[in-house]
Amino acid sequence: MANRTKNMTQGKPGSLILTFALPLMAGNVFQQLYTVVDTMVVGKYLGVSALAALGAADWLNWMMLGIIQGFAQGFGILMAQEFGAEKYDRLRKVVGIAGILSVFFSLVLAAGGQLAIRPVLALLQTPEDILGDTQLYLRIMFMGLPVVMAYNLFACILRSLGDGKTPLQAMIVASVTNIVLDLLFVMVFHWGIAGAAVATLIAQLISGLYCLHYIRRIELLKLSSQDFRLESRLCGKLLWLGFPMAFQNCIIAVGGMIIQSVVNGFGVVFIAGYTATNKLYGILEIAATSYGYAMITYVGQNLGAGKSRRIRQGMRAAVRIALVTSVVIAAFTLSFGKVILGGFISGTPQEAEAAMAVAYRYLAIMSVCLPILYILHVTRSAIQGMGNTVLPMVSGIAEFVMRTTTALILPLMIGETGIYLAEIAAWAGADVVLVSSYLVMAGRLPKEDSAESLQAG
Numbered sequence: 001m002a003n004r005t006k007n008m009t010q011g012k013p014g015s016l017i018l019t020f021a022l023p024l025m026a027g028n029v030f031q032q033l034y035t036v037v038d039t040m041v042v043g044k045y046l047g048v049s050a051l052a053a054l055g056a057a058d059w060l061n062w063m064m065l066g067i068i069q070g071f072a073q074g075f076g077i078l079m080a081q082e083f084g085a086e087k088y089d090r091l092r093k094v095v096g097i098a099g100i101l102s103v104f105f106s107l108v109l110a111a112g113g114q115l116a117i118r119p120v121l122a123l124l125q126t127p128e129d130i131l132g133d134t135q136l137y138l139r140i141m142f143m144g145l146p147v148v149m150a151y152n153l154f155a156c157i158l159r160s161l162g163d164g165k166t167p168l169q170a171m172i173v174a175s176v177t178n179i180v181l182d183l184l185f186v187m188v189f190h191w192g193i194a195g196a197a198v199a200t201l202i203a204q205l206i207s208g209l210y211c212l213h214y215i216r217r218i219e220l221l222k223l224s225s226q227d228f229r230l231e232s233r234l235c236g237k238l239l240w241l242g243f244p245m246a247f248q249n250c251i252i253a254v255g256g257m258i259i260q261s262v263v264n265g266f267g268v269v270f271i272a273g274y275t276a277t278n279k280l281y282g283i284l285e286i287a288a289t290s291y292g293y294a295m296i297t298y299v300g301q302n303l304g305a306g307k308s309r310r311i312r313q314g315m316r317a318a319v320r321i322a323l324v325t326s327v328v329i330a331a332f333t334l335s336f337g338k339v340i341l342g343g344f345i346s347g348t349p350q351e352a353e354a355a356m357a358v359a360y361r362y363l364a365i366m367s368v369c370l371p372i373l374y375i376l377h378v379t380r381s382a383i384q385g386m387g388n389t390v391l392p393m394v395s396g397i398a399e400f401v402m403r404t405t406t407a408l409i410l411p412l413m414i415g416e417t418g419i420y421l422a423e424i425a426a427w428a429g430a431d432v433v434l435v436s437s438y439l440v441m442a443g444r445l446p447k448e449d450s451a452e453s454l455q456a457g
Helices: 013-046 048-084 088-123 128-143 145-160 165-188 193-215 232-264 268-284 286-304 308-341 349-368 370-385 390-414 417-444 451-456
Strands: none
Touching (some): 013 048, 013 193, 013 268, 013 308, 048 128, 048 193, 048 268, 048 286, 048 370, 088 145, 088 232, 128 193, 128 268, 145 193, 145 286, 165 193, 268 286, 268 308, 286 308, 286 370, 308 349, 349 370, 349 417
């Protein structure tokens, strides 16, 4: 199993970041594939109203997922630093305590989510004709939050040790499972939107078990009962890293829900078109999130090893790679966007045409501005890898302010285009905070590597 881990403190930074990100990218493709298939099956087989119901659930569902991912990624930062420093006893202790905290938070979120569904949907002014399906979908998804937490924690453990291949394989297996179960539950068993939710959770369970199987084979992660004993200092450090990232995602999601309330006022057809493009949003940022995961691991390991020069070198390489990637993806989506969106939209010719107009215009605006998003992911992840999750949280607040202000004001002045621009304004607001923060933090790093790292090299 040793060959699945990767030491990112040696070798060319650009090559390391790219080769680490590629399996994650492929894994994200498969993860997005089953999200897209969910949407296609619902949109094509169950119709525009069911697609709108799925869209109305998006931000509340994403908020719970974002909180889970935030905690898991925060815990992974400390794991990467301990692995880079070759402090394997502390690494095992971090993994054990992170597991206990993950169980606690997932159960709290599952219970709290069930209580929040109806009042939040009412607050968002969810149309009555899609309220029942939206509520049903969320209730099933929230019951499965402990499963989602388990997968995210296991995947972050593997990535912190430089293993991007196992999460990729887990996602491939999960994607195939989800697609088969989607078709079975929705089109054969006629379970409706509930079938799509159940299929997703079963796929997440399989991917989590797959990752756990490989974690148990890593010798340096052979945990003992001592590793699960809570220590206040380590708990505090993990929460210090995880809580700001979870809060950051929560704030972003609240901003998204405010936008959803504005979107809901434009009617079911607009919601369906908006939802179709939002489901492609994940595909647009697949490479960005993959570079982000790579940077958290790369920066965390090199910080633990005391190699500050490599952090700056890696950042420059990552920015170049990210910008080139964003331009390529933008060109592809502008060229083939309508063809892809056509797979999500059904209904009467008038409904389909109106929904397509909404979807493609939103997609075109996001595609042109994609470099802004890619800079955001790389910079935020580099800062997180340095062990600072507070500044990225501040960037999440900036996203919230820009997104909600734009969504509430611009539509009054320029109509629906104001909603499309809200996402771009959020990216730009976060970039202002993140880029300036990174430049300050990078300037404070030692100009030369530590003596220990030079001796090790």
